[in-house]
Amino acid sequence: MIQQMESLKTESADFVAMPHKIDPFVVRRSVLKMLHRAKASHLGSNMSVIEMLIAMYGCVDCDKIRELAPDRSRILISKGHCAAATYATLAHFGILPRSLLDTYHLDGSLLTGHVNHSVHGVEHSTGGLGHGINVAVGCALGLRSRGYPERLVFAMLGDGELQEGSIWEAMMFVSHMNLCNLITLVDNNAISSITYTEKVIDMRPLTARFEGFGLSSHVVDGHDVNAIMQAINSIKQGDKPGVIICNTVKGRDVPFAESQPIWHYKSITDEEYSEAISHLDRLEGMA
Amino acid sequence: MRGQIIDAIFARMQTDPDIFFLTADMGINLVEKFGETYPERYANVGIAEQNLIGISSGLANLGFRPFAYTISNFLIHRCFEQIRNDICMHNYPITLLGTSTGFDNAPLGPTHHIVDEWGALKSIPGIDIYCPSSVAYAASLLDKIEQAGRPAYVRIPKGGHTEPSSVEDMVKIAGENADMLLVSYGNPAQVCLEAQRRDPRLSVLIINRLHPLDDGSLIEALTPHRQILVVEDHFPLTGLYGSLCEFAARHPLNGRIKSAAPKNYAFDVGTTPEYFYKKFGIDVHSILKLAGN
Incomplete structure (x- = not known):
């Protein structure tokens, strides 16, 4: 796997891949610890997006993000409630001091429960859904206008978030302007807010929705970092903007939380935390 | 404009x-x-x-x-x-x-x-x-x-009004006495200027920057007047009337603040803005009447 990623790394100049340095188990462990300490919610989504975050940050020059270079790639977390996973990923990529993670969701900390641009490395504060993608479109347009049309912009959306009309305003424009540097990742964890997405608004197949708007679509196992990165690279090599439908499991690797809608809201008890960590230990031992 | x-x-x-x-x-x-x-x-x-x-x-x-x-x-x-x-x-x-x-x-x-x-x-x-x-x-x-x-x-606003010619955020055109001050912005400001032409005793304060308001300039502009009438094409509670009432709570004034403004949505046809100005009492005639004419 590492060899495959090294080969991806060499395929284009700004493709500074280093996800092999980041172990999803390590990030998961950090996120569980943060959520448990803070008695915070959104465990489900924070567990489903970890590999997506690793793939996105693994595809860009994190030094430029750390330095806030004007020509940096932009990563927009449109589903802002995945804050714990985002902060943990930023820390594991060396953008955010790891010690800050201990302050997540606590009094006086900037590490709020939805991503907050006061935190170094976070491009934009989100929380209301259907915002981040539109800002990402502006970033992609701006990078093109500034003379950096190859610089990547990522937007990470939820499958429930696709119910917001502003998403499709963005998609129309992205396609019309052929903003090839914008790559949209959908965390297709099959749960919206209070119930399963297909019971709320059944939009399957998602690929047809995006293709109808003129985008190229790719479907991958959203817990396979390498597969996500290959899809990213494929869009980079293509001639139209693309979306990656990342099929994920909400609450991934937390056995009692997997695919259970209540874990959008519930906070984890001491016993549940111990059980989750033990399970991660077992999975890691088998990996 | x-x-x-x-x-x-x-x-x-x-x-x-x-x-x-x-x-x-x-x-x-x-x-x-x-x-x-x-x-x-x-x-x-x-x-x-x-x-x-x-x-x-x-x-x-x-x-x-x-x-x-x-x-x-x-x-x-x-x-x-x-x-x-x-x-x-x-x-x-x-x-x-x-x-x-x-x-x-x-x-x-x-x-x-x-x-x-x-x-x-x-x-x-x-x-x-x-x-x-x-x-x-x-x-x-x-x-x-x-x-x-x-x-x-x-x-x-639609229109190309040449008056007032000032580029200040607040423009005061003083009247002949200090009793009534009309405060306005946008197109209704022209209504107030016309009211002043008909009754030169009236003073007019035109505010081009609606928010935030400069407290020092407001104190200077409002203090001399016993009556202040806010004329606007916006609901008063959240409009300039509301802003001045909030200001008056912090800086007590000599005058009382009144409002001439629409209070609700209008569902009838009016082919010109003046139709609605008349309907909601923000026309010259209504303003002069409120000013005691």
Whole structure:
């Protein structure tokens, strides 16, 4: 796997891949610890997006993000409630001091429960859904206008978030302007807010929705970092903007939380935390 | 006034590479020159106002200073959360250019009457709100916005009024005695000036920057008067009347503050703004009557 990623790394100049340095188990462990300490919610989504975050940050020059270079790639977390996973990923990529993670969701900390641009490395504060993608479109347009049309912009959306009309305003424009540097990742964890997405608004197949708007679509196992990165690279090599439908499991690797809608809201008890960590230990031992 | 603002932005784009102009498919025979001359700094995002604000925010992230143009009601009402979260929370120097105010679109019905938008917006910290009352102030606006370097909303009235010629945020035209002061902005300011021509005893205060108001200038302008009548084409509670009442609670005045303004939406046809001015008591006759004539 590492060899495959090294080969991806060499395929284009700004493709500074280093996800092999980041172990999803390590990030998961950090996120569980943060959520448990803070008695915070959104465990489900924070567990489903970890590999997506690793793939996105693994595809860009994190030094430029750390330095806030004007020509940096932009990563927009449109589903802002995945804050714990985002902060943990930023820390594991060396953008955010790891010690800050201990302050997540606590009094006086900037590490709020939805991503907050006061935190170094976070491009934009989100929380209301259907915002981040539109800002990402502006970033992609701006990078093109500034003379950096190859610089990547990522937007990470939820499958429930696709119910917001502003998403499709963005998609129309992205396609019309052929903003090839914008790559949209959908965390297709099959749960919206209070119930399963297909019971709320059944939009399957998602690929047809995006293709109808003129985008190229790719479907991958959203817990396979390498597969996500290959899809990213494929869009980079293509001639139209693309979306990656990342099929994920909400609450991934937390056995009692997997695919259970209540874990959008519930906070984890001491016993549940111990059980989750033990399970991660077992999975890691088998990996 | 719209022309002065647009022309100033267009001229500035030649020397300022950070200006980006966006429209939500509005401004026929007006905005096309931006795309023709500066295609890399112009976008027509379509009739998609939420996207207009989101894209503007992304451009501001890149260091641009975007100007986002469409009709005021679509721009403000539909996009309130985008303006709050994506612009103001990030303190992005984005200027919202809203065309039409009050009853400028008189016969088009209540969805196109702009009578409650800036009052909603002023509840968000960090945004400047302008409503030019004359072409002179409109022409000076770009410099003021650029100097402030933060979010701004420009409520652009239809019309090309030449008076007052001042470019100050507050313009006072003193009357012959200190009893009654008319306070107004935008197109109703012309109604107040006409009332003053008919009754020279009246004083008129025209406010071109509606929010935030400068306390020092207000104290100086309001203190001499025993009666203050706020004349506006916006609901009074959240409009200038509300702002002055809040001010009076902090700085007790000698005078009492009254309102002449629409109190609700209008569902009847009026072919001109004057129809609604009369209906809601913001016409010259009603103002003179309130002033004791």
